[in-house]
Amino acid sequence: MSEPANELGEPATLKVALRNVRKAFDDTTVLDGIDLDVAEGDVITLIGASGSGKSTLLRCVNLLEPIDDGEVYLDGADIAEPGLDPDPIRRKIGMVFQSFNLFPHMSIVDNVAIGPRKVLKTNKAEARTNARALLDRLGLSARADAYPDQLSGGQQQRVAIARSLAMNPEVMLLDEITSALDPELVGEVLDVVRGLKESGMTMLIATHEMAFAREISDRVCYLHQGRILEQAPPEELFGNPQRERTQAFLQRVLDAGRM
């Protein structure tokens, strides 16, 4: 295992740090010793084939999946410590899902307001006012009183991002957020992510959109069978991949016309 030199930093100086994170479902190893540093304001993308562990990695960071071994640090504190109450930690970490996961029985504005209302105990009127302001910023104010199934996929995903942002998260996890969208709707969602980067949001992004990964990332990680095989700034990883497997993966993506 001759890892290309990526010196690991001190967790206390980082926003998020993963150390030797392991996770298995029954007998299948999904994460096989993940080490990752994410500094404040970093945008890190995870690329790799389906089943390489990208989604599971994100779910482990906000503790939706308990890890089997290792540490997950947020601001230098191990949040994966057994016995810790995960709820207060999740508030600080926003997550957006591939299939949006909006609440179909609530209007758009309530989808966005429900987090602050229930978790931060903001009163209803104030939470809704804030939600409308947030929706306005994302160009969704006209749909605030509609229901999720009345919106296009792109609009729904933007609402899902707004729902996460309403909690004022310190880190955002984006799990293949454009994979369920029609091609012509991908752009509007990626625009929102670009805006987030500009505002300095720390983000971990799992994606199949290579062009986007190349454009937005500070660092790209190639995952293969639960390990980070290679990580580098995008121009290096895409322009001059060091590992054979990374080259093969990028070649396949290129052949499929996805880059």
Add this chain to the structure above:
Amino acid sequence: MTTAPAPALTRRQAYDRARRRRAVIIATTSTVLVVATLVILIPLTPRWDRVRQSFFDGEVLRETFPGLLSAFWLDVQIFLWSTPLILVLSILVAVARGSRSPALFPIRAFAVIYTDVFRGVPVILTILLIGFGVPGLFESREWSNPLIWGTVALVLSYSAYVSEVFRAGIESVHESQRAGARSLGMTSHQTMTTVILPQATRRVVPPLMNSLVSLQKDVALVSLIGPVEVLRRAQIDTSLFANFTPYVGAAIIFLAVTIPCTRLADYLLARQRRRTGATAIA
């Protein structure tokens, strides 16, 4: 095609219209035939006159119907008391069965035993056992009101069934909804009450309606332990008049209530099918 006020039918439209017309004619003819056969054949049976006298005596019906109707008010009251109690108890049992916390193990185990026992015993037996058994625990007569214990028996019996309906509803809400709620920092309790239960409840309305229609009829079983509700009243009138017509009167009253409810339940179910068929959001 043209801008004429009454455009001619296309060949396909003409064919469809002819086919629809033929279907209506066939349905009408066959209905008339079946009804006519029944109306003609049943009176031809050898003892029809006797049956008509003892079950369909207009005079007896006129005399007993008002009494039956006011007795039915008691059925309605029992129903109106039981329904909210059943809904609350069954949601509690359904949620208890789905809980994962080890501290709640006794409650979970109790909920499982409860549903097993009360779903496994006929409603009528539950009413007899509770209606006659529980009052024996108390000395004072106030606690021996069969109305109360009959209602309690119905509630216990029906909640066991209805809790399974709710449990199915809760399990039908996709796991991703839970993930969405938990990722915002909601506790599992908040997730249940604000995200899972509201969706589960909407989904189970049609099967729930069916249970409530059954309940409307099963209320009559309480008559077994004493209260003079409509079935009991009909029984008394039947012996008073030596005629079975009051039973038919009671049946008419039940049908007047249950048929609209059944239709409503079917309508809700059809509407839900259309909706869930149209939108497939995980």
